[in-house]
Amino acid sequence: MKPILLKNIILNGSLSDIFVCDGLISKISKAGQEVPAIDSGVEVMDCSGKTAFPGFINMHTHSAMAMMRGVQEDTALHDWLAKIWGMEAKITPDYIYWASKVAALEMIKTGTTTFYDQYWFSPTTRKAAMELGINPCVTYVVLDRHDKEAAAFQKDECEQYYEMSKSWKEDSAFGISIHAIYSVSEPMILWATEYARKRNLLIHIHVSETLKEVEDCKAAHGGLTPVEYLDRLGVLGPDVIAAHSLWLSDSDIQLLGERKVNCVHNVNSNLKLASGYMFKYQELSDAGVNICLGTDGSASSNNLDMLEAMKTSALLQKVWRNNPEAWPLEELAASATSNGAKALRLNTGVLEVGKRADILIVDTDNTFFLSPAPFLANFVYSAHSDCIDSVICGGRIVMKNRVVHGEKEILENARKIMNDLN
Amino acid sequence: MKPILLKNIILNGSLSDIFVCDGLISKISKAGQEVPAIDSGVEVMDCSGKTAFPGFINMHTHSAMAMMRGVQEDTALHDWLAKIWGMEAKITPDYIYWASKVAALEMIKTGTTTFYDQYWFSPTTRKAAMELGINPCVTYVVLDRHDKEAAAFQKDECEQYYEMSKSWKEDSAFGISIHAIYSVSEPMILWATEYARKRNLLIHIHVSETLKEVEDCKAAHGGLTPVEYLDRLGVLGPDVIAAHSLWLSDSDIQLLGERKVNCVHNVNSNLKLASGYMFKYQELSDAGVNICLGTDGSASSNNLDMLEAMKTSALLQKVWRNNPEAWPLEELAASATSNGAKALRLNTGVLEVGKRADILIVDTDNTFFLSPAPFLANFVYSAHSDCIDSVICGGRIVMKNRVVHGEKEILENARKIMNDLN
Numbered sequence: 098m099k100p101i102l103l104k105n106i107i108l109n110g111s112l113s114d115i116f117v118c119d120g121l122i123s124k125i126s127k128a129g130q131e132v133p134a135i136d137s138g139v140e141v142m143d144c145s146g147k148t149a150f151p152g153f154i155n156m157h158t159h160s161a162m163a164m165m166r167g168v169q170e171d172t173a174l175h176d177w178l179a180k181i182w183g184m185e186a187k188i189t190p191d192y193i194y195w196a197s198k199v200a201a202l203e204m205i206k207t208g209t210t211t212f213y214d215q216y217w218f219s220p221t222t223r224k225a226a227m228e229l230g231i232n233p234c235v236t237y238v239v240l241d242r243h244d245k246e247a248a249a250f251q252k253d254e255c256e257q258y259y260e261m262s263k264s265w266k267e268d269s270a271f272g273i274s275i276h277a278i279y280s281v282s283e284p285m286i287l288w289a290t291e292y293a294r295k296r297n298l299l300i301h302i303h304v305s306e307t308l309k310e311v312e313d314c315k316a317a318h319g320g321l322t323p324v325e326y327l328d329r330l331g332v333l334g335p336d337v338i339a340a341h342s343l344w345l346s347d348s349d350i351q352l353l354g355e356r357k358v359n360c361v362h363n364v365n366s367n368l369k370l371a372s373g374y375m376f377k378y379q380e381l382s383d384a385g386v387n388i389c390l391g392t393d394g395s396a397s398s399n400n401l402d403m404l405e406a407m408k409t410s411a412l413l414q415k416v417w418r419n420n421p422e423a424w425p426l427e428e429l430a431a432s433a434t435s436n437g438a439k440a441l442r443l444n445t446g447v448l449e450v451g452k453r454a455d456i457l458i459v460d461t462d463n464t465f466f467l468s469p470a471p472f473l474a475n476f477v478y479s480a481h482s483d484c485i486d487s488v489i490c491g492g493r494i495v496m497k498n499r500v501v502h503g504e505k506e507i508l509e510n511a512r513k514i515m516n517d518l519n
Numbered sequence: 520m521k522p523i524l525l526k527n528i529i530l531n532g533s534l535s536d537i538f539v540c541d542g543l544i545s546k547i548s549k550a551g552q553e554v555p556a557i558d559s560g561v562e563v564m565d566c567s568g569k570t571a572f573p574g575f576i577n578m579h580t581h582s583a584m585a586m587m588r589g590v591q592e593d594t595a596l597h598d599w600l601a602k603i604w605g606m607e608a609k610i611t612p613d614y615i616y617w618a619s620k621v622a623a624l625e626m627i628k629t630g631t632t633t634f635y636d637q638y639w640f641s642p643t644t645r646k647a648a649m650e651l652g653i654n655p656c657v658t659y660v661v662l663d664r665h666d667k668e669a670a671a672f673q674k675d676e677c678e679q680y681y682e683m684s685k686s687w688k689e690d691s692a693f694g695i696s697i698h699a700i701y702s703v704s705e706p707m708i709l710w711a712t713e714y715a716r717k718r719n720l721l722i723h724i725h726v727s728e729t730l731k732e733v734e735d736c737k738a739a740h741g742g743l744t745p746v747e748y749l750d751r752l753g754v755l756g757p758d759v760i761a762a763h764s765l766w767l768s769d770s771d772i773q774l775l776g777e778r779k780v781n782c783v784h785n786v787n788s789n790l791k792l793a794s795g796y797m798f799k800y801q802e803l804s805d806a807g808v809n810i811c812l813g814t815d816g817s818a819s820s821n822n823l824d825m826l827e828a829m830k831t832s833a834l835l836q837k838v839w840r841n842n843p844e845a846w847p848l849e850e851l852a853a854s855a856t857s858n859g860a861k862a863l864r865l866n867t868g869v870l871e872v873g874k875r876a877d878i879l880i881v882d883t884d885n886t887f888f889l890s891p892a893p894f895l896a897n898f899v900y901s902a903h904s905d906c907i908d909s910v911i912c913g914g915r916i917v918m919k920n921r922v923v924h925g926e927k928e929i930l931e932n933a934r935k936i937m938n939d940l941n
Contacts (some may be wrong), residue, residue, distance in 0.1 A: 163890075166900070166901050168896075170847075170896045199889055200886075367838065369843065369900070371840070371843045412790035416794075416796045419793050421793045426592060463930070464585065465625070467586055467621055468585075470589025478589060478821040479589060479822045480822075481824070481904065483903060515890070
């Protein structure tokens, strides 16, 4: 891997030089002050007028749904699901491979360097993503629909995936997705939790996404909320990444804090599917929950743009709390970067020496940054992700001046496989 | 003005050739079927793989605030206003000129071809915008703060602006902005309304933006809402463009419909300033109100991107109505295009022969359009405005392959004047 020198880049307001070596940020110095020995093996990038920012960590997505977006719009959930399930019945590993390439391409172009994925054929998604240079954290999806045969089959397959994952590099976490309490039987929830914990794997689960989920759970489990029910089963812990966490009681929030659960807010999906908007950021934060952001799958949101997710998350929080101070920018930025790294136990999410070099190089030479405002204000509230000029991921340049290697081929192959499916 | 031929462009799902002549769409034919005599004076654009869409009409903005965005974030309204007013006290026509250039540049790059503006020194904004080729509709702002001297001064100045506007071309509407009921005295509201109506000018006014405005109005005017109060004064009519219209009673909505008022929803501003989110789209639409979209000034929203405004408007409507079918795509598109043209009485907003040639050329060769979904679904919910490759406005090419003539100079001059101000 070729070392990289980012010259004259603004980092936390100071003009800096950032050195990247062996996948890590090896040195940060004031620009021009210390010039290291640069031989021809070093890739030097002149970043004058550009600003460095940590790569985004998308903490909840189903990336291979990238070619299912928009197929059924402005319709109620059951019509949407019928269409999606119809498409999912026909997917093949080949489809997953190219759809995952499309997703990885979109994530890179919008500044995501790490994503936590929940979908079928996840080793294929992982392969596709790694070929583009983005860091995938994939899971095996447990979803038995209360069917014993499915459960038995999934236990075997889970074991195969886990064996496969042993050879994967350490910095791409592998986890077990327990889809949700309504789609996975209680014995299977218990089995998957124990399976994951014995092997120190992360657990991913949809929790309290809709009011219906909460009401159904209460009816089925003696008045327990999904959070209380999962706690009774012993599922909750710091190794749990709970997607959505939208319909929570005060005691749910206390419990999530006590168990040190990580919660992922997916605002655009929640809005578009009319799941709800009252994400209790401040209460969760005060209770000690680690709060992350995700885009959800692009069939429901409809893209993988974390900068858009940041803006909408902040805007919604301000309006429903009737408080323009809600979810301030610095905390919002942490939710999109370092909090995700913490949840995934990865050495990234901040731009410091010794951290994995996951770096966005942001071009501020456009109208969106033309005001005497802090970088972060204009980046989140004003700009779009196309101001991200270049992306370094794990020490490699995966996008340079908005160009990702092989983009055209990906689009062509994706179109072909999509036409084959329809 | 050079005629333009857009070859092989997708229009409403069909591969078409669009001919533009003398500022208008002069012919639309099936691609390749009829080839007109093309001499060297015709600019031929190969639009293979691209889709045509009407230029957006931003129906409420304060465009010269483009260099004030982000200066005070995550703070309550009064702190925000103090900062903005501090900056506004120092503005000059030179500042307005370059800030308006920045705004016009941003609007073109995000697909807006016409905007309805409310701000100081509006002839300067108009000049700056026209130099970039975008269609400005500007207003004289009446805002006397209940001060008689200010009112007398503004009556004179309004007359000067109106005289100036007589020489402006017919297709750029001039209007009178009555800022709001709390900032303009009753005699001045009456004067401005009569002044506008006698001259057949549009009237622009902020109406029921916040709950406080409604409650203050009720307290001051014997229980009348702002809508009822304005109706009692004889202000409401089809020539009125009412920004925000957020806090409305059922009878307000009926009244707005009966008077055929045009209402402008500015979702991002309403969210960010925590003004509210319960815009009653369906009720207003059912009552016969012409509903348009705007971005508001970029100090409060924080950009001029109509595609972003479309997406957020639809998402919010779906979630607060708990109905994923709310504000369907076709109606949303009309709110961002043809409804604005209707309110401004302009011959644009749809791509038909005889209409003003305000055309977006959208590049769909990217991940956002890679699904078997209708163009509009992916354009609004998935893509960003940077998929807009070229823009034709009033029959002129104002952006080609994402390049706007003079962009660099605008950014440089704007930076200079901004530094001078601070």
